[in-house]
Amino acid sequence: MSETKKTFSIKGIHCASCVVLLEDSLNKVDGVLKATVNLATEKATVVYDSNKVTDQNLAGAVSNVGYKALIGGAEKNESDEKSEKQKELRDLKIKVVVSLFLGGLILWGSFPGLMETAPTILQSFLVQLILSTPVQFWAGWGFYRATVLTLKHRTANMDTLVAIGTTVAYGYSAFIALFPNIVATIGIEPAPYFDVAAIIIGLILLGRYFEAKAKAGTSEAIKKLIGLQARTARVVRNEKEVDILISEVVIGDIIRVRPGEKIPVDGVIVEGESSIDESMVTGESIPVDKSNGANVIGATINKTGTFTFKATKIGQETMLAQIIKLVQEAQGSKAPIQRLADLVSSYFVPAVLMLAIATFVVWYIFGAPPALTFALLNTIAVLIIACPCAMGLATPTAIMVGTGKGAEQGILIRDAESLETAHKITTIIFDKTGTLTRGQPEVTDIISVNSMSKDELLILAGSIEKGSEHSLAESIVKKAEEEKLALSKVEGFQAIAGHGVEGIIDGKKIMFGNRRLMEKENIAVGATNNEIEKMETNGKTVMMLAIDGKLSGLIAVADVIKESAEDGLAALQKLGIEVVMITGDNQRTANAIGNSLGIKRILAEVLPDQKEAEVRKIQAEGKIVAMVGDGINDAPALAAADVGIAMGSGTDVAIEAADITLINKDLRSVAAAIVLSQKTMRTIKQNLFWAFGYNIILIPVAMGVLYPFFGILLNPIFASGAMATSSISVVLNSLLLKQKKIDFKINKLIN
Amino acid sequence: MVDKIIVTIIGAAAIMFTYWFFLMKKDKEVLVSDSVDIVVEGGYSPNVVSISKGKTTKLNFIRKDQNTCLEEVVLPDFKVRKYLPLNQKVTIEITPQKNGEFKYSCGMNMFHGKIIVR
Numbered sequence: 001m002s003e004t005k006k007t008f009s010i011k012g013i014h015c016a017s018c019v020v021l022l023e024d025s026l027n028k029v030d031g032v033l034k035a036t037v038n039l040a041t042e043k044a045t046v047v048y049d050s051n052k053v054t055d056q057n058l059a060g061a062v063s064n065v066g067y068k069a070l071i072g073g074a075e076k077n078e079s080d081e082k083s084e085k086q087k088e089l090r091d092l093k094i095k096v097v098v099s100l101f102l103g104g105l106i107l108w109g110s111f112p113g114l115m116e117t118a119p120t121i122l123q124s125f126l127v128q129l130i131l132s133t134p135v136q137f138w139a140g141w142g143f144y145r146a147t148v149l150t151l152k153h154r155t156a157n158m159d160t161l162v163a164i165g166t167t168v169a170y171g172y173s174a175f176i177a178l179f180p181n182i183v184a185t186i187g188i189e190p191a192p193y194f195d196v197a198a199i200i201i202g203l204i205l206l207g208r209y210f211e212a213k214a215k216a217g218t219s220e221a222i223k224k225l226i227g228l229q230a231r232t233a234r235v236v237r238n239e240k241e242v243d244i245l246i247s248e249v250v251i252g253d254i255i256r257v258r259p260g261e262k263i264p265v266d267g268v269i270v271e272g273e274s275s276i277d278e279s280m281v282t283g284e285s286i287p288v289d290k291s292n293g294a295n296v297i298g299a300t301i302n303k304t305g306t307f308t309f310k311a312t313k314i315g316q317e318t319m320l321a322q323i324i325k326l327v328q329e330a331q332g333s334k335a336p337i338q339r340l341a342d343l344v345s346s347y348f349v350p351a352v353l354m355l356a357i358a359t360f361v362v363w364y365i366f367g368a369p370p371a372l373t374f375a376l377l378n379t380i381a382v383l384i385i386a387c388p389c390a391m392g393l394a395t396p397t398a399i400m401v402g403t404g405k406g407a408e409q410g411i412l413i414r415d416a417e418s419l420e421t422a423h424k425i426t427t428i429i430f431d432k433t434g435t436l437t438r439g440q441p442e443v444t445d446i447i448s449v450n451s452m453s454k455d456e457l458l459i460l461a462g463s464i465e466k467g468s469e470h471s472l473a474e475s476i477v478k479k480a481e482e483e484k485l486a487l488s489k490v491e492g493f494q495a496i497a498g499h500g501v502e503g504i505i506d507g508k509k510i511m512f513g514n515r516r517l518m519e520k521e522n523i524a525v526g527a528t529n530n531e532i533e534k535m536e537t538n539g540k541t542v543m544m545l546a547i548d549g550k551l552s553g554l555i556a557v558a559d560v561i562k563e564s565a566e567d568g569l570a571a572l573q574k575l576g577i578e579v580v581m582i583t584g585d586n587q588r589t590a591n592a593i594g595n596s597l598g599i600k601r602i603l604a605e606v607l608p609d610q611k612e613a614e615v616r617k618i619q620a621e622g623k624i625v626a627m628v629g630d631g632i633n634d635a636p637a638l639a640a641a642d643v644g645i646a647m648g649s650g651t652d653v654a655i656e657a658a659d660i661t662l663i664n665k666d667l668r669s670v671a672a673a674i675v676l677s678q679k680t681m682r683t684i685k686q687n688l689f690w691a692f693g694y695n696i697i698l699i700p701v702a703m704g705v706l707y708p709f710f711g712i713l714l715n716p717i718f719a720s721g722a723m724a725t726s727s728i729s730v731v732l733n734s735l736l737l738k739q740k741k742i743d744f745k746i747n748k749l750i751n
Numbered sequence: 752m753v754d755k756i757i758v759t760i761i762g763a764a765a766i767m768f769t770y771w772f773f774l775m776k777k778d779k780e781v782l783v784s785d786s787v788d789i790v791v792e793g794g795y796s797p798n799v800v801s802i803s804k805g806k807t808t809k810l811n812f813i814r815k816d817q818n819t820c821l822e823e824v825v826l827p828d829f830k831v832r833k834y835l836p837l838n839q840k841v842t843i844e845i846t847p848q849k850n851g852e853f854k855y856s857c858g859m860n861m862f863h864g865k866i867i868v869r
Contacts, residue, residue: 084836088819146818149793150862154776157820157861212819334827345860350773354766361762365755389820392859396825396832415830 003033004050006058009043011068025061029053032061044069068247089212095139096206102131103198110195125177125192132194136170140201156349158388162204164353165383169197169716172376188370193377193716200384200720207724211389214731217738218397221404222331225324228280228299233264236308253311257302265298265311266318272307276300281320282648282664283410323663326412330403331396333415337684338395341691345391352386352699359703367704374704377716381702385719386695389727394687397734402680405738410664411673412648418659422643422677424624428572428670429603429615431629431637432583432593435647436667437559439630441472443479444540445556449528455485457553461545463487464503464512468495472541472557496520500543511546518544523551539592561593568667569597575671578623582606582614582637611637628670645670683737687730694726780867783808786842791824791835792816795855795864804868807846813839823858826866832858 010022019037022044026035031052037044046058055071062069109115109122121127137144143166146159173192176183180190232243236254246264249255254270257263263276273291278284278300287303290296296309299320315321334342356379363375399416406413413419430436446454462480465473466487480487490510493503499520500513511521515532518525523546525532532542532554540556569579580601581594590604603614611627615637619625627634627641635657638644646658647665662669702719706712781787781797786809790796793816802808812824814835825832829845847853847868856863 088817142817146793146816146820149816149818151793153794153796153798153862154772155794155862156773159818159820208819328832329830332825332827332830332832334825342860346863347774349861350769353769353773357762357765357769361758364758388861389859392861396858396860416827 002050003047005045005047006071007043007045008058009070010037010062011042011070021065022062022067025065026058029057029061031057085212085216089209092205092209092212096202096209099135099139099198099202099205102135103195103202106131106198107195110192125173125180125190128192128194129174129177132170132173132198135198135201136166139205140166143201156353158349158386160349161352161383161386162200164356165380165716166197166200168376168383169193169200169380173197188372191373193380196377196380196716199717200380203717203720203724204384207728210724210728211393211731214728214735215393215397217735218400218731219331219404220738221401221407222324222327225320225327225407228320230262230264230299233311234258234261247315249311249314251311251314254308255311256306256308257296258306259302259304261302263296263298263300263302263309266313267296267298267309267311269294269296269307269309272305274305274307275303277303281323281410283408283669284664284666319663323407323412326414326661327403327407330413330415330419331400333399333417335395335399335416335420335684337420337681337688338416341391341394341688344692345388348386348388348391348695352382352388355699355703356382363704374713378702378704378713380716381714381719382699384716385698385702385714385723387691387723387726388695390691390694390730391688393727393730393734394691395684397731398680398683398687398737401734401737402676402683406673406676409669409672409676410648410662410666411669411676412661412663413673414659414661418643419677419680421624422626422660422674423681425577425626425643425674427578427580427618427623428626428628428645429580429582429618429637429641430569430599431611431627431634432581432585432590433559434630434633435628436565436581436593436597437561439559441475441541441557441559443475443555444558444560445535445554447528447531447554447556448552449554450550450552452552454553455483457545457555458483459485459488460505460510460547460552461512461543461555463490463505464493464501464510466490467493467503468501472543473501475557476543476555508547509549511549513543515542515544518546518551521546521549523549525551528554536588537592539589539596541589559593561597562667564667565597568670569599571668571671572674573598575674577674580618582611584608608633609636612640615640626670628667645673679737679740683734687733690733691726691730694722698722778865785809786811788813788840789864790815791821793818794862798864799867800865801867801869802845802847804847804850807844810843810845810866812841812843814841820859820861821857824855825858825860826853826855828853 022037023035026032026044026046031049032046033049034047035044059069059071105122106128109118109128115123143159143163146157147163150156150160173194176190176192183190230246233246233249234241234256235244235249236256241256249265255264255267269290269292271292275287275289276296277287278297281297281300298318359382360375360379363378364371367374399419402419403413433439446457448454448457458480462477462485465476467490488505490503490505493501495501496513496517499517500511502509502511504510511517515525528551535542535556540558542554542556544551545553545555572579578601579599580603581590581599582603583590584606585604587604590602594602606614611634615625615627624642626643626645627637628645628647629638630647638646638657643660644658645660645662648661648663660673702714704713778799779797780799780801783800783802787800788811791812791814812835814821814837817837823832823834826843826845831843833841833843835841850868853866853868854863855866
């Protein structure tokens, strides 16, 4: 038997009875000798036989009674991660302060022009050696450690360059400090460079400190999203309301939400109504009114009313969890623009090492006297100035900030490649039904052609359409219900395919349908014809009602254009993007809707399965095409487009075929997504330009190429300063993206 | 003069050695069936793993290196970017759908590994 003792945290302990429950459960595990649970520290200490008991057994015993054990790496929570990071930063800060302080003292005692003011003790080489040794081997220990470990893998990174550079400076100086006479006899002035080694280490660590702080900001969006999650839910069980942990909610639970509370999981309202602030998830700033039957989203906030809802999605299935997953995936993906940086960075450090050796040789052979000193200092400068990190950070930090920023606005980007392609879009094709329009036809006009009232017409139309399965019928019945009209009984109902319906109400023969029905029945349309054509030109579908063979009235139905369509399309046109509308509607109706939105290119009478071909036709014109659709019926067209943009529906955010999903359903977000892409790409290009430019220009300067012409050399201390600022500047530039307004409100968008 | 010749010869040899040491190394490929522990310490060991197409494989990353450069691992082709807490196992499950070589790296793209799918 191998007795082991383990202490681990348990999530969810809040009372003394929890302790008893947990201890019982843990003690029942075969092989556990003793288990104690501490309420105050929320920790369990278990003594067990490690041959019989695994971490999984212990975690299982804890979860069996409804709690969560935090054992091992996978369970490490975010706060532990945070405190680990904070400790790292604290240690780094101490090292920075000590190295710069000691480095400063050495500099004071050794820098020509400054050293004369320093106390004599600081001018002593041996004192400088003593001061710089802790900087070199305590503060700079990390560089050595990393170098040894990487060399084992036959790779090298920035630490290798810093370790070699500072060791050369320190070693050369130490030799001079210890054996000044030997150096003097070979004709070299005994001048050590302890200041170079110490200050380089101090400045590079300072750069790392700021870089780590700034980098934490790039993943803020994800942390914010995770923080949105509710912790508890008030569930109605056995007719009693109990507060339980969100992890214990099961599908089908009835959950009560009071004003001001967070909705814990996704579900459907079963009782009550309220206004709900969904801005944190969808980016939609105006609260949405919801009542019985409406979907609610977990992590959104209930503003005014109290309601109960049935949980339909929990855990990883909730909309918030899906959003988090999608954003995490996007942040883990790679943009094609990064390829060159990838290629360069795989050869970069070995190349710099070779250049540094070449620099030493060339300066030693051809350099001005004292050649050895110049050769050494320039070699160190080359090793120190090179900054591969800036190249590595240029693209991913911008992608992280960009995708996070999008998520805050309800724009979910699948991967870095989609974000990159979006800025090249030249043409956007919008599906009409359900995308530009609400997708739910509504009654727009009721016109009586005789003495009948509008209500009477609607009662007859609604009654006869009640039995119809036609999509337009639903809107008429709905309208009648909205007007609270009592529908009549219909006898002899009959649907005439492609024409309309007929039936008998109160002994009168009612016919309701299109122009073809009237023609078939020889019912004169007469003077109302102009009215009908006018409505059709406005994109409405007109149906005619005849009683006993005489036309009595007209009912027009139209799909209503979304409120955000006009602004959304105007924003795209301002961005110089061609807008195309695609629809299965007849040309006249399509033209009517297209014209009202200022769309010049309209593709009408396109069957659903032809949409993909239309996308490809436009691509063949050399255009970069985005297709905007609902993501369900348009999946092949979305997949065929260079960028497929889906308008999210309900609580389903992970639309497979889409590159970008707009969960706020706001058409202005299409332009916002493109602006976001443009701004992110601009940031990436600036970063890459800076990172490449920095290395391409400063490495040759450090090698001394300007010396023969202008007498310019790069002091290794300045090299370390430049190197420390280069990677921070890249990260800070990416963070600037956060400040940029990428709002989908048109007035802000154009700026 | 002699010193200059010696420096030139040593310099040329050092450049050649650097080239050979870093750029001509051959990675050893490790065949993985279900799961593999990848130790993150000055790089990834093993850094080349070969896995089967269509099969879910667990890559268990254990970071033993304090170097913050290695604190994140990125598998761009599988859209994964994970923080690796020190001395803790972080499991990444992947189910590759196509054959090929897929590179992974640290967050700053300084250290590299490869997943070969067959």
